[in-house]
Amino acid sequence: MNPLVQRVLSRSDVRAVARAATLIENRGPQATDLLRELFLHTGQARVIGITGPPGAGKSTLVSQLIGAFRALDKRVGVIAVDPSSPLTGGAILGDRVRMLEHHGDNSVFIRSLATRGALGGLASATLDLVLLLDAAGFDPILIETVGVGQDEVDVAHVAGTVVVVLVPNMGDDVQAIKAGILEIASVLVINKADLDGAGKLERELDAFSVPVCRTVATTGAGVAELVAALPAAPSRDTRAVWESRLRVMLRERLEALLPAAELSEAASSVARRQQDPYAILDNWMKHYFSRSVQR
Ligand SMILES: Nc1nc2c(ncn2[C@@H]2O[C@H](COP(=O)(O)OP(=O)(O)OP(=O)(O)O)[C@@H](O)[C@H]2O)c(=O)[nH]1
Ligand SMILES: [Mg+2]
Structure with missing residues (x-):
């Protein structure tokens, strides 16, 4: 067995996970060998996509969720895909990566991913990182992604559970994202519920037969209810999830050629x-x- 694989599987070596993550981000045959060895050790983690329009409060909510899951003694993996704004989520998460790696907290692993490289697309790279963190014993694994466009829908398909974060008074934005990401939501979150218009948005979302939670990510209000609305076990890493994952992997691999x-x-x-x-x-x-x- 590859010594790096052994270290990742030991579940106590965050440096090994970080090294493997970097290999995976750089793509290449070394990463494929690694992932092949790790794959049989995956399938344990809940993979939860957190998606929604820019500035909806996704990163703030992810920080709250990290806290909530740490309180349950869970080891939490976070992948921030293509953080849209260096001033908000990206920078905050970036700082957390540094902070956490320096303090050697083995229970939280955060990585930003922005490589739309030539060798494979964003969704495949995200899936590979998910599999790494899964094998390394992180559960749940949270994926933050901005919910606009096909790439983001692809990334969301990597997750078995998709949380769509909306905010009051989005106007036409709700219509704009309805077509794509709302259709694959497992849970809808009305964040910034402290603002006017939360009730109106909740009525607009009635048409979707999925749970709706109200949160104020800045204070943590409603976060416990959101955690309760999430599946308690990895229930959707099934044939259907793998069908969409394989389809995305195939398309990205062909395009990369x-x-x-x-x-x-x-x-x-x-x-x-x-x-x-x-x-x-x-x-x-x-x-x-x-x-x-x-x-
Ligand atoms: N009033 C209010 N503000 C919030 C709430 N949640 C987040 N915010 C604020 O909204 C702004 C954006 O929050 P982020 O967590 O960076 O949002 P994001 O969705 O990750 O943003 P991007 O990654 O740039 O798309 C910040 O100034 C937060 O403090 C909330 O529940 N209520
Ligand atoms: Mg963010």
Whole structure:
């Protein structure tokens, strides 16, 4: 067994987890070997996505959840995906990473992830980190992501449980995110419930047959109720979860094989009607996807 794998599995070596996380972020064959060895030790953790519009209070809520789960003596893993604002969540979480690693708290592990690298997309990288933290004995694993766009929906699919954080008086924003992320919510949170309009938002959310919690993340009000609304065990790391994970992994892996320049060249030649898209796809299948196994 790879000595790093052994150290990760020991559940007491945060430095090993940090090293493995860095290898995984950098992608590469070393990471794949590591993940293969770790995989059979996963499947124990609840993976909870915390998503919602910028500034909804996701990071503040995540900090509260860390506290709540620590009070239950849980070891908590946190992955902050592509923190949108260096002034709010990103910086706060960044500071916490430094603080916690320096104080050697083995029970909380926080990592920011912003690599939309060439070798695999954000959702795959997030899933790989989830599997690492799962194998390292962290449960729950919280994933903070801004809930706009397909990437974020993909990231949310990595989590078995999806908490969508909304705030009062969002106006058209509710409509805008309804199409995507609201559809996959397991729990809806009305954060900033101290502001006017929480009741109105709650009525708008009635149409969704999922639990609705009100929180004030800055004070911790409602956080215990939110924790109670979350599943007590990893119930959705099932065939259905793996079906969407595998679909995302497959798509990202295929896309990574294709040089970006080639995609844009092909697009302009199709747009000018110089080539048809079906011929191009056949060509790609032949040239890239038939010899696509790494190593
Ligand atoms: N009044 C009020 N303010 C809150 C509440 N929760 C968070 N905030 C404030 O809202 C601001 C944004 O909070 P964050 O936790 O950084 O929000 P976020 O969703 O992580 O933001 P991004 O990661 O940048 O998308 C901060 O100034 C928080 O103090 C709440 O319940 N009530
Ligand atoms: Mg944040």
